[in-house]
Amino acid sequence: xxxxxxxxxxxxxxxxxxxxxxxxxxxxxxxxxxxxxxxxxxxxxxxxxxxxxxxxxxxxxxxxxxxxxxxxxxxxxxxxxxxxxxxxxxxxxxxxxxxxxxxxxxxxxxxxxxxxxxxxxxxxxxxxxxxxxxxxxxxxxxxxxxxxxxxxxxxxxxxxxxxxxxxxxxxxxxxxxxxxxxxxxxxxxxxxxxxxxxxxxxxxx
Amino acid sequence: xxxxxxxxxxxxxxxxxxxxxxxxxxxxxxxxxxxxxxxxxxxxxxxxxxxxxxxxxxxxxxxxxxxxxxxxxxxxxxxxxxxxxxxxxxxxxxxxxxxxxxxxxxxxxxxxxxxxxxxxxxxxxxxxxxxxxxxxxxxxxxxxxxxxxxxxxxxxxxxxxxxxxxxxxxxxxxxxxxxxxxxxxxxxxxxxxxxxxxxxxxxxxxxxxxxxxxxxxx
Numbered sequence: 001x002x003x004x005x006x007x008x009x010x011x012x013x014x015x016x017x018x019x020x021x022x023x024x025x026x027x028x029x030x031x032x033x034x035x036x037x038x039x040x041x042x043x044x045x046x047x048x049x050x051x052x053x054x055x056x057x058x059x060x061x062x063x064x065x066x067x068x069x070x071x072x073x074x075x076x077x078x079x080x081x082x083x084x085x086x087x088x089x090x091x092x093x094x095x096x097x098x099x100x101x102x103x104x105x106x107x108x109x110x111x112x113x114x115x116x117x118x119x120x121x122x123x124x125x126x127x128x129x130x131x132x133x134x135x136x137x138x139x140x141x142x143x144x145x146x147x148x149x150x151x152x153x154x155x156x157x158x159x160x161x162x163x164x165x166x167x168x169x170x171x172x173x174x175x176x177x178x179x180x181x182x183x184x185x186x187x188x189x190x191x192x193x194x195x196x197x198x199x200x201x202x203x204x205x
Numbered sequence: 206x207x208x209x210x211x212x213x214x215x216x217x218x219x220x221x222x223x224x225x226x227x228x229x230x231x232x233x234x235x236x237x238x239x240x241x242x243x244x245x246x247x248x249x250x251x252x253x254x255x256x257x258x259x260x261x262x263x264x265x266x267x268x269x270x271x272x273x274x275x276x277x278x279x280x281x282x283x284x285x286x287x288x289x290x291x292x293x294x295x296x297x298x299x300x301x302x303x304x305x306x307x308x309x310x311x312x313x314x315x316x317x318x319x320x321x322x323x324x325x326x327x328x329x330x331x332x333x334x335x336x337x338x339x340x341x342x343x344x345x346x347x348x349x350x351x352x353x354x355x356x357x358x359x360x361x362x363x364x365x366x367x368x369x370x371x372x373x374x375x376x377x378x379x380x381x382x383x384x385x386x387x388x389x390x391x392x393x394x395x396x397x398x399x400x401x402x403x404x405x406x407x408x409x410x411x412x413x414x415x416x417x418x419x420x421x422x423x
Binding site: 046049050051052071074075077079081082083084085086087089090094098099101102103104 | 287
């Protein structure tokens with residue numbers, strides 16, 4: 001599998017956020033999108049996920065493994081946005097099992113996923129009671145409860161302490177070793193051994 | 206899809222959910238009426254069905270602005286947009302959940318509230334039947350309004366202004382059908398069927414219109 005962006009440009013309102021962006025990531029490959037605040041990192045990720053329309057160019061997945069059939073790009077992706085997509089009024093376990101049912105393709109069990117992010121035993125707590133870093137880790141656990149080959153991560157380590165960030169790097173390495181693809185927008189080094197870097201420099205005038 | 210329905214119902218029933226708020230607001234409207242117009246049973250019975258309908262309409266609108274806004278704020282909406290399940294189907298399920306926790310309980314509470322309004326058995330039965338047929342329209346029309354106003358900070362007010370005019374026909378035919386059941390020459394069935402038709406109509410086009418608006422919002 002190969003995630004390819006070919007000369008894409010995205011408009012936000014009347015303004016061009018970026019243009020002429022091309023890259024390709026293959027199985028087991030990680031792409032770290034860097035750039036200063038406002039350079040369009042999040043916009044690029046949202047465009048990759050199909051949440052924003054492209055002004056020009058195209059995003060496609062080549063050499064799709066037969067088990068994924070005719071799936072389109074968004075159906076092969078986990079998108080971890082700036083928000084955690086969890087409900088404060090429901091328990092951690094309820095939140096995660098909802099996302100597992102909703103996204104389909106169950107992968108890890110809820111308990112396993114909680115253990116992998118180092119929060120085993122918190123399943124019965126309301127999500128609203130957790131700290132910022134714990135919330136982020138639950139949100140990361142969502143990536144583990146259903147399987148998607150491509151992870152699109154927007155500042156995944158925001159709010160995580162150094163230990164949790166290392167743990168998360170391990171989870172990403174495991175996903176890559178499992179022939180997954182990771183594309184992350186961040187300005188903090190993620191601690192991935194072999195990651196291509198892509199620098200967003202804003203609009204070329 | 207069942208998961209989404211279950212989650213929305215569960216959230217509505219939890220603290221901070223909309224279900225109890227809508228019911229209490231409905232109760233407040235219905236109880237205030239006898240105090241406002243005086244304890245004349247005939248007068249109360251005449252305006253009773255209209256009171257129940259207006260109360261149900263306003264109570265139904267009360268929590269609608271949060272239908273998609275809560276999901277938009279916490280990032281759930283992004284996940285819904287990425288889901289392989291068609292967005293209109295998801296909107297339909299969310300609207301259905303909204304109806305199950307507002308429209309349906311409001312309808313079921315009518316026999317209790319009818320005591321305050323001195324309504325007889327026929328009026329109660331007719332009001333319940335029309336509310337059962339008409340309140341889904343409020344949820345489905347409301348979903349369109351909620352989707353259009355999803356990114357606006359004070360969307361609730363605009364939502365009411367957008368949705369209320371579209372709900373007026375439901376109100377007219379709903380109350381008309383109850384009056385038909387209570388007074389002799391007026392018919393019950395034609396206005397009742399019109400109410401049901403409006404609900405079915407919006408159950409089909411509402412989710413598509415709302416889905417279109419949600420796609421533009423991201």
